[in-house]
Amino acid sequence: MQCSRCSHLMSISDEHVAEMDLGQSVTVKQLNCSSCDKCVALSFSDAWNTPEDILTDDTERNGWFEVSSPRDRVVCYALSQIMYRQFEVPEEEREEAIFDQPDPTDIVMIFWLKGQAIGFYTIKPKGSLVERTMEHYAMHTLDTAYVRSVKRRQGYGMRMLQNITSSYPGNDIGFSKPISFSMWKVLRKYLQHNADYRNKFWEIEGTGGEGNQKLIWYAIKFQDKKKKTLHNE
Ligand SMILES: [Zn+2]
Known part of the structure; x- marks a missing residue:
């Protein structure tokens, strides 16, 4: 198999294959390039496929679908650990x-566009336990979110927030810190158009208990005020 990053030719040998446990008895094998160390292929139920092929489905699904099948778990892995982490590398200075x-x-949701997985988000449901601290989440909380770089600035971030608010209508929604620069932009736009949620979206630390939650709309207004003051000085 050929590495899509550096064109190096790889044979499938144990020395470059790692087995990943995706939980709920799902495992996937990952072949990494011996030259650039990026993922060349993933194997799930015996066949080897490139990460790009894993993200393609022959069902032509459209819209948000909750991850339920083992294959969907592998799709989520390919998005979060290969596409995002290896190929599109998070930018720390943008709080990614x-x-x-x-x-x-x-709860893991994947967005499908004509059978192509282009993004996902994960929710920590209200009440879910963090074993390390024995604390429970104070509200439904968006923990991770990602849209493939070629599909950004096309409204998928807004569709993500619409999907979340329609899944938990009228509920408080937490957003785990750090919130990325691009997510702040989407939040600003969403709240400008949806005043009902201005007192329901919270930036949270840990599980978002008392003292660990800040109203997002307030933070946006505060930033605007700060900008204005700087401008007038
Ligand atoms: Zn390579």
Whole structure:
């Protein structure tokens, strides 16, 4: 198989294959390039496929679908750990963090566009437990979110927020810190058009308990005020 990053030819040998546990008894094998160390192919149920092929589905699905099948878990892995982490490399200065694998209690949603997986988000449901601290999430919380770079600035971020608010109508929604620059832009736009949610979106630290939540609309207004003051000085 040929590496799509550096064109190096790879044979499938154990020395470059790692087995990844995706939870709920799903595993995937990953072949990494011996030259650039990026993923060349993934194997799930025996056949080897490029990460791009894994993201293509012959069902022509359109819209948001909750991850339920083992194959969907592999799609999510390809998006979060290969596309985002290796190929489109998060920018730390834009507050883009590396994602952990979702916990079994997380709700994982993938956006499909004519059978192509182009993004995903994960929700920590209200009440879910963090075993390390024994704390429970105070509200439904958006923990990780990603849209493939070729599909950015086309309204998918807005569709993500619309999907979240329609899944939990009228509920408070948390957004885990750090919130990326691009997510702040989407939040600003969403709240400008949806006044009902201005007192329901929270930037949260940890599980968002008391003292660890800040109203997002307030933070946006505060930034605007600061900009104005700087401008007038
Ligand atoms: Zn390579």
